[in-house]
Amino acid sequence: MATTTFKPATEPQIKFWEKLLESRTHPFTEETLAPVREAIERGELPAATMRLMIDSLQGMPWKNARTFVAPGFYRYTQDGESGVCEVRENPHNKRRMAFTLHLPEDGGQKLDRRYAKGVIATLTDDDRLSIEEAAAWGKQTGYCICCYALLTDPKSVALGIGPVCRKKYA
Template sequence: MSTTTAREASAKQIYWIKKLAAQKGIDMLDGHDYERAFDILGETDKFVSSMEASSVLDKMFAAPYLKVEDDVNEPGMYRVGDTIFRVQESETGNLYAKRLVVEVNKKTGKKTGTLVYDAGAIREIRNLHRMTKEQAIECGKDYGICIVCGAQLEDPKSVARGIGPTCAKRV
């Protein structure tokens, strides 16, 4: 007769349960799953198996994120610490963020910026991070990007304004 021993929840499972609890809460869990998540979050000495942790994680990944009152609610340029983001609206109406990646030309020393999609960054950006119009224009000038659409600017007049000719007509 053989017996099977349940493995304890892994450090990675515990990490994700804690991270998702901070972002989504645990109220969507019921009964046994709620108790297991509580045991992990409360750092009790109760044994939580890997299978139990997997069950909790499945439900937590499927749950929506908590709405924070200060979540970003409109497109624009945002600065979080030293990182600059352009928040845009997708075709489905959801907001997402692109991070400004700065490259320096070794010969000329000129800085250029490219906006790159940054998965999950939108959840870290808050309204209080929004750049003023003047700050956004300076950013556009400094890195040669249009502050409205994020396109790379080539024309010296456009670079000096921080906005491309097409977007300048619309603003």
């Protein structure tokens, strides 16, 4: 019969667990945590159990987490620069990011989209573009704000947005 060797929670694990308790929203009270802390003090909490507790806390929301604006198109101003940006959600981690839209320097067929560090934290719902504002931007620049394509059809140029994107954005 095989025997297993007891491995207590390590000091780095314990420190990380304490840090997670401070930074995450969790259902534990000091009363419910007391037996765990006592087991740690006695060196009786297994490392495997600590790993499970850490994994559980990592899945819990941050305390004081900012809620960011919904995906869409927004006016922004940052460091003296202003313009239009798109907020997108990363499908892998659900984090939202802002990308500024720039006219192509080479006169290309598509807008240039650049990640804009910190811009998302400055946006509010009041900055969101309406369909009319998005169309006005398209008329001014000659590019569709939704798909970044150069508007060439006379009707799309007059509307400032292509017919497919107008349906999506409305």
